[in-house]
Amino acid sequence: MDKILVITSILPIAELEHKKNENDILLVTENQLMSRDKSLKFEYLFFFPKANIVLAQFSRKWKAYFKLGQNETSLTQGKIIQLLPVLLLPKKVFFRNLLIQISLFRKRKVIKGIMETFQPTIIHAQCADTSAFIAKKISEKYKIPYVVTLRGINQFTDKKTVENIEAAANIVAISPKQLIDAKELTNKKVHFIPHGIHDSFFQYTQRLRSENEKLRLITVSRLIALKNIDKVIKSLQNFKKDFVFDIFGEGPEKEALQKLIFDLGMEGKVNLKGKILNEKLPTLFNSYDLFVMPSYPETLGRVYFEAMGCGLPVIATKGTGIDGLISNGVQGFLVDVHDEKLFSESFNSILQQLYNNQQLQTEMSKAAHEFARTFSWDEIVPKYLALYKNE
CATH class of the missing domain: 3.40.50.2000 (Glycogen Phosphorylase B;)
Structure with a gap:
């Protein structure tokens, strides 16, 4: 033994x-x-x-x-x-x-x-x-x-x-x-x-977002400063297309994030959804288009691969654990969070690409799913x- x-x-x-x-x-x-x-x-x-x-x-x-x-x-x-x-x-x-x-x-x-x-x-x-x-x-x-x-x-x-x-x-x-x-x-x-990652995350069904349908973003994480969720919310002010950003998780930053959402008048578009059980994530992920978690530092968040297994391209941070595994623009995107202005520009450019190019989103979705299978x-x-x- x-x-x-x-x-x-x-x-x-x-x-x-x-x-x-x-x-x-x-x-x-x-x-x-x-x-x-x-x-x-x-x-x-x-x-x-x-x-x-x-x-x-x-x-x-x-x-x-x-x-x-x-x-x-x-x-x-x-x-x-x-x-x-x-x-x-x-x-x-x-x-x-x-x-x-x-x-x-x-x-x-x-x-x-x-x-x-x-x-x-x-x-x-x-x-x-x-x-x-x-x-x-x-x-x-x-x-x-x-x-x-x-x-x-x-x-x-x-x-x-x-x-x-x-x-x-x-x-x-x-x-x-x-x-x-x-x-x-x-x-x-x-x-x-x-x-x-568990096999339940490989129940991938291709999603086809209709023209002008809102872009659905999700993050699942502890609500702590290094996750940079506040930077995502601030950047979304500049995205002119229709979207929803749902944030699942609990943590010490919850009140500050709720206040930020209120101050920016983004209620209904950005939503704090509370904690969710891991076994419910596969079904949940299938309702979204993109997983967003530009945390820094980050060793190698399991949730990235769970999201990719369900066909979600991810937005992560350069110089973290996932950098070197995924290819920028293939299974997801890598951004720099150290310069807030540069991050906002890059982030909004990514959203614009996916919103305007359904074919790109479909290709990235398939690539993310296939890549995640190597982490079963x-x-x-x-x-x-x-x-x-x-x-």
Whole structure:
């Protein structure tokens, strides 16, 4: 039996308000793997900033961290998650890893208990910095190999990060950008294994928008600043054709976005629709023409490929995970969000092209669907199995 201990800070932890709607891709990946190989077993070690009673007075986030730190486990989507509060600083200072080591020493009995009870055969660190550092230390003590997925590699490129990567048994990139970044740090082989998407998203039916029919835009995301939804709304002021832009999701930017919509007089055209269950997305996507999410930074949002599977071309951002996978003007469009004026011009030019050229939209829709099929779980799962079994 192969037992994987996953070390991560990326889980939808219900006790943390800012985390409860976190991407659940790790749990989804586990389910897909175990549905095809019953011999696998997963355990999660979720690390988060350690807070004390003083820090808990400063914000709701630190109060939530403090309360969470009083527990040893959390229940997330029916899964028991092991908790590891860690002394973390917001900036990368020279003694940051020393603080993490101190945290591991203080929690050595907890870690020992996990290792003796679960007896993992491999450790999977879900980022190149803290996760990988923790994995490396546990690996050295218990003589168990570890795998590193290169999340955060563009943010942390110091000597310790390189050491974390070099000591790993295997390295995983989930985007072409990570592959490029990894080449600057290591000569080791890097496995490209992106997120998979469920077969339900391949129920593609070609949509033919009639002349002068409104252009239907959609985004599905957490409502946070880096998604740049506000820039999309502002840009839509300049689009003179008929359209509707529906925004699905919840998050801290919701009130600000609602106010922006009201201030610009765009109610009815731009709509905040609230949270939607993932299993309802295939049917929903089939009612739209274009998926819009120009977030930055973005590792590799699964929702792009879910939308493309349903035949929606996407608008994404240059220099993010999807850049290098899709070709501009084929399965979607890549824009620059750093210059708001340039973004608005590019965005409106794209909408104008699709509105005026039904043939282009049809061709891009087919290309998006065909491309997304290469990200089915039937394609992705064997790569993970080979990785964990060291085949």
